[in-house]
Amino acid sequence: MSFTLDYVAAVFAGAASWAFLHRRTVRGDLAFTFYLTSTVILYLSLRCFPGHWQNPLCSAAALVSVHFLVLAAITIIYRLSPWHPLASYPGPIWARISSLWLTYISSTGKRHLILDRLHEEYGPFVRIGPNAVEINSSSAISIYNSFEKAESYRYPAHDNLTSVFLKNDSREKHKERRRVWGGMLTPTGMAELTPALERRTWHLMRCIERRQSAGDGYVDLGEAFYHFAYDLGGDIIFGACNKIELMRDGDVKGLVNTGKFTTGMMDTFGHSPWLLDILWRIPAGENMHQLVRMADEMTHNRVNSDKLSASKDLLSYLMEGGVPMCELERDAAVAMLAASENTAMTFAIALYYLTAEPKYYKVLQAQLDQLFSDALGPLSASALATIPFLDGVLNEALRLGTTFFLPRITPPEGTEVDGKYIPGNTVVALAAYTQQTSPENFFPEPMNFRPERWLPQGLGPDTKTNRSALASFSYGQHACLGKTLAFQQMRYVVARLVLAFDTEFKPGFDPQAFREGILGMGTPHLEVPLLVRFVRRPGIHLEHVSDVA
């Protein structure tokens, strides 16, 4: 009799736990520890009644499992029920049941394509998680003005340190941190970074040639751009103390893969934050810790060094702004990723499209030749900013290459988008990729690379170019702080390369497969290596250019 009662008690405890937890965020690592500890405590308790329980260990595990299964079953029933606040939103059943569905589709890198198809099937509002809605409407841009970031941006250590990119509980602290970062991104701050950009771009040109001659005549351009962007990012963040020299030494410590792994993990498992909490504490999450350790070490070197550059680096601004050491380390790690990955991949995607469509390469080359008579002479940022076609190339690379998913959380009172009420504490996101490729925003040929669509005359009288639908730098209070710097870098590097070289793909390279292999993993990831040959244009001599730091 008491045997049955114990199971009945476990069922009631599961139901009571649901009533207590269903409006709360549960930390995965704590939940895991709870179940483990409960099993041990139960086992020890059952052993005190010898004879009553045949096998105390199995019985303890069974009671805890009953608690968990009841909790899970009620959770699922509630999520599928008409009483759930998002019951009226259509979406696939698996999405309604568990956030693991969104986690799974994110892990494929094709989340943007899967969600795009769901909008075709279900309309502009799709329930993509038990508590998440994606909106395919330009009105949804308004959610970025004031809503906070979703839990997926929470640093899994849960240490409540303030950091510029991650989820902060204090809006004021985040605002203040943006202000401190902003010092580097003023015109004066950016001018101080220009010598590093110029020097690193010369290294890049020599690095490309060196790797071509050391191999089969072609370079893995995605890899070369990653190495360039990390080297330059290191200069920007750590100044003269920067030890990152991937173009010269290769990526011995696996920095690029560590960075890609970290952004990929956050972008995938962030949708099930409880799972990220667990992964953070087990060996599978080791690469994330490795990035943190690298950033910590470089930050310590920088803070304790007396070998400082004449110009300021990011850490100068943060130290002057009174940012404490533990938060300097966190922001340095964020900056290493923010300053490198997206920029590197946008270079790669821009060069891919220019090589795939040589007529655009020629147009850009002609315009640059006209403005800069000496292909190896100075390229001022102000002159480069006057070439709309160059910006058209970059905007198209961003439009087709960045497929971000940027979740926010609605305030407790909820919100309205296009007249539809969305309940409070719902995760909401703009369908960025669908908007960026929608004929309502970009017409004609929304799926094709057409830089002219960004010029005043566009692609003819029916052209539609809805600039605000380009979500590549996000919007509002968490929008990219480095957008102007990124454009300055992208214009400079693309212009230098196009002025000095012609390009061609390696024979057998499949442009279509490359394009289909641009994955969305927080930043673009390239499934297919971009294999290209750079051929010097007549009159270009680079022998005098230094190719080492």
Ligand code: HEM
């Ligand atoms: C093509 C290059 C780049 C792209 C496409 C890009 C894109 C983005 C996006 C989409 C966000 C917002 C994420 C969100 O709302 O969830 C963001 C945030 C941020 N980016 Fe960039 N970024 C680029 C380059 C850079 C560079 C070069 C830097 C600076 C060195 C930078 C610094 C930042 C920072 C600090 C944030 C966090 C802002 C905040 O949360 O308040 N980014 N970036």
